[in-house]
Amino acid sequence: MTPAARLKNARWAGLRDVSWRAYLLVLPALSLVLLLFGGGLGLAFLQSVGLLGLTGDGSLSLAAYGEALGSSQFWRSLGLSLYIALTTTALSTVLSIGLALLLRGAGRWASFACQLTLPIPHLVGIAGILLLLSPSGLISRLLYTLGWISTDQDFPLLVNDPANIGVMTHFLWKEIPFMTLILLAVLRGIRPELAMQARALGASPWQCFWQVTLPLLQPGIVSASLIVFGFIFGNFEVPFLLGSTYPRTLPILVYQAFTNVDLNQRSVAIALGLLLSLISISLIALYLWLGSGQPFRRRNFGGQR
Amino acid sequence: MSELAYCAIQNLTKRFRGVPAVGDLWLEIRRGERLALLGPSGCGKSTTLQLIAGLLAPDSGQIVLNGRSLVGVPPERREMALVLQRGLLFPHLSVGENVAFGLKLRGVNRAEREAQALAMLAQVQLSGFENRRPAELSGGQAQRVALARSLVIRPKLLLLDEPLSALDANLRSDMQNLILQLQAETGVTMLVVTHDQSEAVVMAHRIALMFDGCLRQVDTPEALYQQPSDATVARFFGGVNFFEAIAEQHCLRLSGGNRLTTDHPQHGPVQVTIRPERIHLLAEPICGINLLPVTITQSRFTGTQRHLALKTPTGLELQAWVPPGQSFTVGESAFAHLPADALWSFPSANEPSLPDAVAIRGG
Amino acid sequence: MIRRTLLILIIATLFLPFLPLLVWSVAQGWYFPQLVPQQGTGAHWAAVVAPGSRVLQGFGQSLVIAALSTALALAVGLPAGRALGLMAFPGKGAIKLVLLLPIIVSPLATLMGIQFVLIRLGLNGTLAGVVLVHLLPTIPYMTLVLSSVYANFDTGYEAQARSLGATPTQVLWQVTLPLIAPGIVVGALFAFLISWNEFLLTFFVGGGRVLTLPMILFTSLQGGNQGLTAAIAVTSVIPALIFLLFSSRALQDDAAIGGLGDV
Missing domain, CATH: 2.40.50.140 (Nucleic acid-binding proteins)
Structure with missing residues (x-):
C-alpha cells in the first residue's frame, strides 16, 4: 500500500488520532471492572489458599483445593452443570437462528412480541414455570380435565426432576429471545443483495443459508452463545429452585459450602468458586479457538500476540 | 511572502504514525479568491483541509488568516466554516435550526438569528423549508442547507470538501452555479477540495494541484491545461x-x-x-x-x-x-x-x- | 401464512408462563384439579400494596439501586464506548475482553472476594455495597452497547459543529449526545433491567438486609403462598414492561443491539 492509499482511510477524524486519549477514555470503566472483578478474584484467591481470611493461621495451604477436588460431589456437580449449560446453549442457539430467520421477514410487531420475555426477571420466570409445569400446575390440570391423567401422580415430573427439564425449559424460554434479538440485529445488518447474488449464481435457498447467511451470522452466533453459556453455567437461582435435589449444580455447591456453619468450609467454597471461574474461562477460550480461530487471533487472547 | 496574501499556509507538515501525509506545504490565498485544492484521492488534500480547519494539529508550520496566526487556535475560533461532502445536517434539528446553529453558538438572540437564517435560506432558494427535518430533503437541498449554514456565520474562509461529489450529474452544475453565485454575492474567500479536475476548473480562479502530500503546481486552470509543469x-x-x-x-x-x-x-x-x-x-x-x-x-x-x-x-x-x-x-x-x-x-x-x-x- | 401461524404459536408459548401467574395472583384456594379457580380474591394484591409492605419497600430499593447503577455505568460507559467504538489503539481487543469477563464468567468467586473487603469497609449489607457490585454486569453491557452506537456515529457531525463555532463541550451536549440518544436509551435500558433483575449479587453482598424485589420474590418462592408469590412476580414485571414499551422504538435500533453480537 502506498502512503497515499493508507491515508485514504483517514476519514473525517475530528481530533481522534491520539491513542493516549483512548486510554484515558476507557480508564474509568476499565479500572472499575478491574478493581471489582480482578480485585475480587485476587482476594478470593488469597482466601482460598489461606493467606487471608477468618480462619487459618495465614500460611499458604492448598488444603481447600484438595478438599474441593477430592470430593466426588464436585465432579458430579461439574458434570451436571456442563450438561445443563451445553445442552441449553446448543438448543437455544439452533432455535434462535431459526426464530431470527423467521422473524426477519415478519413485521416488527412479531420481533417485539418475541422480545417481551427479555426484561422479565429470572425469578418471575421460575415462578411461572413452577405454576405451569409442577404436578399440580396448569398443564397437569389441563390434562386431567381432558381425561389424559387421573391423578397428579400420573403427570411426569418436570420440575426438581433428575433430568433438569424444568431448568432447561426456563433457560430456553429466557435465552432464546435474548439470542434472537442479537442475531436479528446482525441479520438485518447483512445486505440482502448478497443472498440475491448467491441465488443468481445458482444456489438453492438451503445452500444460500449454509454458504452465505450462516457464515455471515457466525460472529453473532459465537458472541451470543458465549454470553448465554457463561450465564447458564454460572447461574444459581434457576437450578436452586427448579433443579434436581441431587446432584446440584456447581454454583449451588459453592453456595452451600459458603453458608455452612463450619467456617473452614468457607475457603473450600471460595476454592470451588475459583474453579468454577477457571473452568468457564477455559471453556470459553476453547470455544473461541474452535469457533474459527479468527476471533481468537483478533482478540489477542491467550498466548499469541 | 507576499503582502497581499489573505490566508497564508506556511511550511505545513503532518505525519500519521511516521507516514508523511502533507509535506512542507506553502500556499497563499487572496482575499475573495476561489482556490481549488485538487488531487487524486489519498493525496493528502483532505488532511490539508482538516489542518486548515484546525481539526488536526500539524506537526510543523503555521496558517495565518487575515494577519492572525492560527497556531493552537481550536476550530471553533478560526472564523472558518466547513461544508462536508455529505452535507451532514444535524438530524435532530430542523432546517431552520441547522442554519441558525452557528449563530446560536455565537450568542445571537433568537429573533435576530431566525431572521438571518431565513434570509440565508432564501439566498439558497429554499424559502419555506425552515421547518422541515433534514431527512425530508433531497441530496441537493441538503447540500444547499449545509452551504447556507456555513455562510450565515460570515466566515473569513469557506472550506468545501468535495461539495458536489455526492450529487447527481445534473444537480451538480446547478449546485456549482449556486456556489459561484453565492461566492460572488458574499465575496467570501473560498477553498474547495476536490478530486475532479473539471469541477476544479469550473469553480476556481486558481488550482493548487497536489500529489502524494506535495503541491505540484499552483496556477490558473488555463495554465494547468496549456502549460503544465511536467507530464504528470x-x-x-x-x-x-x-x-x-x-x-x-x-x-x-x-x-x-x-x-x-x-x-x-x-x-x-x-x-x-x-x-x-x-x-x-x-x-x-x-x-x-x-x-x-x-x-x-x-x-x-x-x-x-x-x-x-x-x-x-x-x-x-x-x-x-x-x-x-x-x-x-x-x-x-x-x-x-x-x-x-x-x-x-x-x-x-x-x-x-x-x-x-x-x-x-x-x- | 404458515410463518404467521408458527410465529403466533411461538409467541403464545413464550407468554404461557405468565398465565398461571396472572390467575394465581387473584385466585383463592385454587386446588388441583380445578382448571379455573372457584373463587377470586384481592387479598394477595392488598398485601402487596398495603402501606409499608415489604414488597413496596423492595420495589423502592430495587428502583434506587437500578437507577444508581445505571447512572454510574452510563457515566463510565460513555467515554469507554467512544474509545472502543471510534478509536484504534493497541490493546483494544484485550480491553474489550476484560470488560466482557464479568458477564461471561461466574461472579461467585469474585463476590466472595469482594465481600471480604465490603465487610471491612462496613459496606456489606448496605445499599452502596449492592450498587457497587451491580456495576459488575452493568458496565460491560453498557460499554458494549455504546461502543457499537459510537461505531455507527459519524464524527463528521462533530467536525462540522466545531467549524461552525461549537466548543468541545457544546459539541457534546448539542450534537453528539442528542444524536446518539436512541443508543443511550438502549444501553440504559439494558443496564437498568440487568440491575433490576439481579438476584445473586444482591443475595451475596446484601447480607439479607438489602431486600430488593428479587430477594423478596426468592423468599416467597421458598414459602408456600402461591397467590402472594404470583402477585409479587407480576409486580416485579411491571416497571420493566413499562420501560420496555416506553423505549420500544429504541429497541429496534439494530446498531445498538448489534453491539452484543460483536463481542
Whole structure:
C-alpha cells in the first residue's frame, strides 16, 4: 500500500488520532471492572489458599483445593452443570437462528412480541414455570380435565426432576429471545443483495443459508452463545429452585459450602468458586479457538500476540 | 511572502504514525479568491483541509488568516466554516435550526438569528423549508442547507470538501452555479477540495494541484491545461500527446528529423506536449509551418467530438480531437497542424514517474 | 401464512408462563384439579400494596439501586464506548475482553472476594455495597452497547459543529449526545433491567438486609403462598414492561443491539 492509499482511510477524524486519549477514555470503566472483578478474584484467591481470611493461621495451604477436588460431589456437580449449560446453549442457539430467520421477514410487531420475555426477571420466570409445569400446575390440570391423567401422580415430573427439564425449559424460554434479538440485529445488518447474488449464481435457498447467511451470522452466533453459556453455567437461582435435589449444580455447591456453619468450609467454597471461574474461562477460550480461530487471533487472547 | 496574501499556509507538515501525509506545504490565498485544492484521492488534500480547519494539529508550520496566526487556535475560533461532502445536517434539528446553529453558538438572540437564517435560506432558494427535518430533503437541498449554514456565520474562509461529489450529474452544475453565485454575492474567500479536475476548473480562479502530500503546481486552470509543469500534471488534466525533442530556443527537433516551432522557448532535451483539441487536421498542406503528414489509424465518435489516432511516417503517434463535422476515415492521409502557441515543453530529465496519477485518470 | 401461524404459536408459548401467574395472583384456594379457580380474591394484591409492605419497600430499593447503577455505568460507559467504538489503539481487543469477563464468567468467586473487603469497609449489607457490585454486569453491557452506537456515529457531525463555532463541550451536549440518544436509551435500558433483575449479587453482598424485589420474590418462592408469590412476580414485571414499551422504538435500533453480537 502506498502512503497515499493508507491515508485514504483517514476519514473525517475530528481530533481522534491520539491513542493516549483512548486510554484515558476507557480508564474509568476499565479500572472499575478491574478493581471489582480482578480485585475480587485476587482476594478470593488469597482466601482460598489461606493467606487471608477468618480462619487459618495465614500460611499458604492448598488444603481447600484438595478438599474441593477430592470430593466426588464436585465432579458430579461439574458434570451436571456442563450438561445443563451445553445442552441449553446448543438448543437455544439452533432455535434462535431459526426464530431470527423467521422473524426477519415478519413485521416488527412479531420481533417485539418475541422480545417481551427479555426484561422479565429470572425469578418471575421460575415462578411461572413452577405454576405451569409442577404436578399440580396448569398443564397437569389441563390434562386431567381432558381425561389424559387421573391423578397428579400420573403427570411426569418436570420440575426438581433428575433430568433438569424444568431448568432447561426456563433457560430456553429466557435465552432464546435474548439470542434472537442479537442475531436479528446482525441479520438485518447483512445486505440482502448478497443472498440475491448467491441465488443468481445458482444456489438453492438451503445452500444460500449454509454458504452465505450462516457464515455471515457466525460472529453473532459465537458472541451470543458465549454470553448465554457463561450465564447458564454460572447461574444459581434457576437450578436452586427448579433443579434436581441431587446432584446440584456447581454454583449451588459453592453456595452451600459458603453458608455452612463450619467456617473452614468457607475457603473450600471460595476454592470451588475459583474453579468454577477457571473452568468457564477455559471453556470459553476453547470455544473461541474452535469457533474459527479468527476471533481468537483478533482478540489477542491467550498466548499469541 | 507576499503582502497581499489573505490566508497564508506556511511550511505545513503532518505525519500519521511516521507516514508523511502533507509535506512542507506553502500556499497563499487572496482575499475573495476561489482556490481549488485538487488531487487524486489519498493525496493528502483532505488532511490539508482538516489542518486548515484546525481539526488536526500539524506537526510543523503555521496558517495565518487575515494577519492572525492560527497556531493552537481550536476550530471553533478560526472564523472558518466547513461544508462536508455529505452535507451532514444535524438530524435532530430542523432546517431552520441547522442554519441558525452557528449563530446560536455565537450568542445571537433568537429573533435576530431566525431572521438571518431565513434570509440565508432564501439566498439558497429554499424559502419555506425552515421547518422541515433534514431527512425530508433531497441530496441537493441538503447540500444547499449545509452551504447556507456555513455562510450565515460570515466566515473569513469557506472550506468545501468535495461539495458536489455526492450529487447527481445534473444537480451538480446547478449546485456549482449556486456556489459561484453565492461566492460572488458574499465575496467570501473560498477553498474547495476536490478530486475532479473539471469541477476544479469550473469553480476556481486558481488550482493548487497536489500529489502524494506535495503541491505540484499552483496556477490558473488555463495554465494547468496549456502549460503544465511536467507530464504528470499534463496527464492529470487529460494530456495524451507526449514526445521527445531537442529544443534550441523556439525550435524543436524531433527524433525523425522533423522540426517544429514553438512560442515557448526551451533548451536541451525536452518532452513536448500538445492538447489533443489543439491539433488541426487538414486535407491539404495549406500553410507551411508546423505541419506533419499523418495517416489516420483510428476514429471514434464521442457525441460532441471525433477522436482520431494519427501516425506520422517517422512513427510518431498523436491524438487529435476534431469537430464532429470533419469526416476523416481510417487509413486516409492528412496533415496535422500543431500551432506554435499550443506546443509546450518541459525538460525531459525532470519528469518524475507517478503511476498513481495515470491510474486516477483512468478510473 | 404458515410463518404467521408458527410465529403466533411461538409467541403464545413464550407468554404461557405468565398465565398461571396472572390467575394465581387473584385466585383463592385454587386446588388441583380445578382448571379455573372457584373463587377470586384481592387479598394477595392488598398485601402487596398495603402501606409499608415489604414488597413496596423492595420495589423502592430495587428502583434506587437500578437507577444508581445505571447512572454510574452510563457515566463510565460513555467515554469507554467512544474509545472502543471510534478509536484504534493497541490493546483494544484485550480491553474489550476484560470488560466482557464479568458477564461471561461466574461472579461467585469474585463476590466472595469482594465481600471480604465490603465487610471491612462496613459496606456489606448496605445499599452502596449492592450498587457497587451491580456495576459488575452493568458496565460491560453498557460499554458494549455504546461502543457499537459510537461505531455507527459519524464524527463528521462533530467536525462540522466545531467549524461552525461549537466548543468541545457544546459539541457534546448539542450534537453528539442528542444524536446518539436512541443508543443511550438502549444501553440504559439494558443496564437498568440487568440491575433490576439481579438476584445473586444482591443475595451475596446484601447480607439479607438489602431486600430488593428479587430477594423478596426468592423468599416467597421458598414459602408456600402461591397467590402472594404470583402477585409479587407480576409486580416485579411491571416497571420493566413499562420501560420496555416506553423505549420500544429504541429497541429496534439494530446498531445498538448489534453491539452484543460483536463481542
